[in-house]
Amino acid sequence: MSPNPTPPAPHLFEASHVTAVMPQQGGDHTVFHDLSFHVDTGEVVDITGPSGAGKSTLLTAFARLNAHTTGTFALDGKDSDSFTPQQWRVRVSYLPQTSTLIGDTVADVIRLPWTLAVRQGERKQEPADMLADEHIRQLLDAMGCADIQLDRNPRDLSGGQAARVSLARTILTKPRVLLADEVDAGLDEENADKVADLLKRAAEQGAGVVRIRHRAPDGRANRIMVLSGGELSEQQAASAAQGEGRRA
């Protein structure tokens, strides 16, 4: 099923020949070999599978962050090698499982991506208030994060708030592909639901969203892929079809 001979139009994001070989004492360990994957605009694709199957490895490989993986990756049919690493990661953005919030206030945390050189040019084109507190406030409110004050110290946030701030930081950079690595792990149902809504909305606004999940299907995924024993396969239609009837 996975080798798709000459697709009519390029997918938003496409990965092929993805291989991960982890160095270990007494020989290297191949986690998976020659996997293929794609996601389209507006899609939410879940990746599930047992722990240690290499789900995070796969996602970091997509963002080309992982030192132990190889593969061919393309965005709109354009090979990742034609991007600088920074340009690629701005477009194909990996969101780690643990929220690492860098800065003294929530506002600083959210602003961080715009302090990086890769967005310095972009910043001039953005409205002048892109980094203004009021603007960040509006965006957070629109994302259902009204309960998070901008002047809070990120260390004082609850786990659910920290996860949402981390997610908001990435979503506000408007990546084309958002790779969310189990961002709802350790959250209660209510917060997990909020996080899922944020991701779904990002997809509706044109992003391709890939989620690693351990929880039961929440009806937001268009497809569910299972990574197990080094193989990546689509889960049977029974549960995925239910995903179409989106009920929150």
Next chain:
Amino acid sequence: MTDHSYFTIDNLGLLIAAGMVVIAAGISVLMKLGVAKSLVWSMVRSFVQLLIMGIVLEYVIRQQNVWLVVGLIAIMLIAAVQITMSRAKGVPKGLVPIVLLSLVVTMLIMISIVAELIVRPHPWYAPQVVIPLTGMMLGNTVSALALAMSRFFESMRERYEEVGTLLALGATPWEAARPSVMSSIRLGMLPTIANLASAGIVTIPGMMSGQIIAGGNPLDAARYQFVILTSFSALTLLAGAIILALVYKRCFISYDRYLMPQPAQPLSVRDMLNLRKAVHSGAGNGPAHGTGTGARP
């Protein structure tokens, strides 16, 4: 050199000093502190090293030959690189050229500014000025560099989540490494800055003491010491900045991916001797005694 009021130390003085160490070692044995052997051994080593340095310096100063000065400085540089690498913990292999480069650059700047612009000796290479200055500067820089490099790689290991997050948001390797670079340069500078601030109140720095004991005018000695302390702190910062600007990329591989290099096994003289033994006899048993680590003139 020995023309005016100058109190030399005779052999009896040396014996008394050594006796003090022996007594201290005796106390250590009685109290089972476990430092007696290394104490005595270090004493012997320092005596031999200082004696050799004294003989070499006397010869070089008498000869007043440019090439001898250059040669001696080259040897000091190599020793400084070796000591830096052996003191820096958890740093990867292959940093020797970078350390050497940064030491050479700072040393050249030091000689051209401190020696030639401030002290202005005749001839310009006057060994009694250039060599002690170089030695003091290297000593200062070596500890700062070792500290800064150890801290840098340690910090980059600790910050792996932060580095990962920054890279994922589109940071360049430099942007991801910058906090570690800053904190390690700062740490490397701390002893130097502390020296600068405490000089004259808490301590009479070694160079000033030496000049005064040798019969120099204390005010002249103070001027000398001031020049040394201030210029050395500037040079230490420079050396640290050069090293880290060249070294931070070692934490990244192609496509700006973060991968910490394996720390190099510290290779001491003892290791090399053991290695040779193992190769030749096939039985590398027990640590060799009394070979010390990295003894160089």
